[in-house]
Amino acid sequence: MQVIPVTTIHRGFGTTSRRDAWWATPLAVFVGLSAFVVYATWAAFQGEHYTYGPYLSPFYSPELFGDSPHAWFGPKPAAWPGWVPFSPALFILPFPGLFRFTCYYYRGAYYKAFWADPPSCAVGEPRKSYRGENSFPLVLQNAHRFFMWVALVFIVFLAYDVWLALWFTNPATGAKEFGIGVGTLILAVNVCLLAGYTWGCHVLRHVVGGRKDEVSKSPVCDMAYACVSGLNGRHQLFAWMSLFSVMSSDLYVRLCSMGILTDLRLL
Numbered sequence: 001m002q003v004i005p006v007t008t009i010h011r012g013f014g015t016t017s018r019r020d021a022w023w024a025t026p027l028a029v030f031v032g033l034s035a036f037v038v039y040a041t042w043a044a045f046q047g048e049h050y051t052y053g054p055y056l057s058p059f060y061s062p063e064l065f066g067d068s069p070h071a072w073f074g075p076k077p078a079a080w081p082g083w084v085p086f087s088p089a090l091f092i093l094p095f096p097g098l099f100r101f102t103c104y105y106y107r108g109a110y111y112k113a114f115w116a117d118p119p120s121c122a123v124g125e126p127r128k129s130y131r132g133e134n135s136f137p138l139v140l141q142n143a144h145r146f147f148m149w150v151a152l153v154f155i156v157f158l159a160y161d162v163w164l165a166l167w168f169t170n171p172a173t174g175a176k177e178f179g180i181g182v183g184t185l186i187l188a189v190n191v192c193l194l195a196g197y198t199w200g201c202h203v204l205r206h207v208v209g210g211r212k213d214e215v216s217k218s219p220v221c222d223m224a225y226a227c228v229s230g231l232n233g234r235h236q237l238f239a240w241m242s243l244f245s246v247m248s249s250d251l252y253v254r255l256c257s258m259g260i261l262t263d264l265r266l267l
Contacts, residue, residue, distance in 0.1 A: 013116070015124040022120040029113035033106075036243055040093070043250050047087035049257040050250070054165045055183045057250040058190055062157045063088045070164075092154075099151040102144035104202045105239050148203045155198055158191045168265075180267040186252050190245040197238035200231030 016022065043050075043059050050057040051068040063070045065077060066088040076086050100106055111117045118125035133141050165184040167176045198204075209215040209225030216222050231238065255261040 012124050013126040014119065016120075016122055018120075018122055022123055026113040026116075026119055029109045032240070032243075033110060033113065036247055039247055039251075040097070043254070044089040044093050045085055045087055046254075047085075047089070049254045050089070052183070052253050052256040052263065053169070053181075054167055055181075055187065055253045055256070055263075056161050056164070057089075057253045058158055058161070058187070058194075058246050059093055059250045060089045061154075061161050062092060064091050095147065095150045096154055099144070099147040099198075100239075100243075102141045102147060103239065104144070105235050107141060145203045148198075148201050151198045151201075152204075155191065155195050158187075158194065162188045162191055178267075179265055182264045182266065183252060183256065185266075186245075186249050190242070190249045193238060193242040193245045196231055197235070197242040199228060200233075200235045200238055201228075202232060202235070204228055205232050 040059065043057075047066075050060040051063075051070055056063065056068070056070045060066070061070075062072060064072050065075065067075055071088070080086055112119055116125050117127070131138075133139055162184065165187050166178055166180065168179045168181070169175070170177050205225065205228045208228055209218075209221050212218070212221065215225050252261065256263050
């Protein structure tokens with residue numbers, strides 16, 4: 001067998017033969033993700049203006065403890081240390097956050113945008129070795145398969161919030177009346193986009209059929225595999241659209257609660 005030697009050339013950081021604007025996408029990802037992280041962190045620690053009428057911000061859902069009517073177990077526990085900041089979002093936001101952080105698409109996106117690993121295809125990176133995700137801390141990315149199950153449950157909670165957002169309190173009688181407001185539609189669209197992102201997860205694709213040698217032998221499994229594969233093909237699109245929608249939903253509820261916006265009743 002003939003062995004052909006291959007010479008590898010280490011490129012300096014940013015060195016490339018590409019003539020296109022290869023830096024544009026990593027820069028856009030850096031700006032987009034940074035903006036979301038800053039806003040989400042700020043919104044999570046606010047602990048107020050996260051509910052308006054039947055609307056509940058997705059950053060705070062489900063509200064386990066809090067002062068709003070949406071709280072499952074009542075107000076803040078009496079044993080909560082006074083020196084520790086309290087916000088209902090801090091109980092639940094880390095779980096969907098870690099699902100996104102360990103997502104296969106987001107890994108490739110922020111590896112390039114934040115760590116320049118590499119900055120883009122065929123562009124020199126600022127390191128000579130490659131360790132992959134086999135050692136600490138990146139080996140923890142494997143926890144994505146567990147966070148996926150938690151994310152599926154959160155879709156149910158958010159869908160229930162949309163149901164609650166259909167029932168408004170009549171100020172005259174105090175009775176619940178069916179209605180649709182702009183906020184209802186915003187929360188509904190957010191759930192659809194989050195479901196498209198979550199149900200297109202690579203891990204879920206493996207669970208429903210990827211582990212089988214012949215998926216076609218199981219009609220139900222084959223149909224589920226085809227559906228998840230269809231969403232998976234647009235995983236990047238749903239990842240960004242759902243990121244924008246969940247932030248926009250929180251912002252809308254927040255502005256309505258602060259009296260800056262007036263929720264328009266459509267029905």
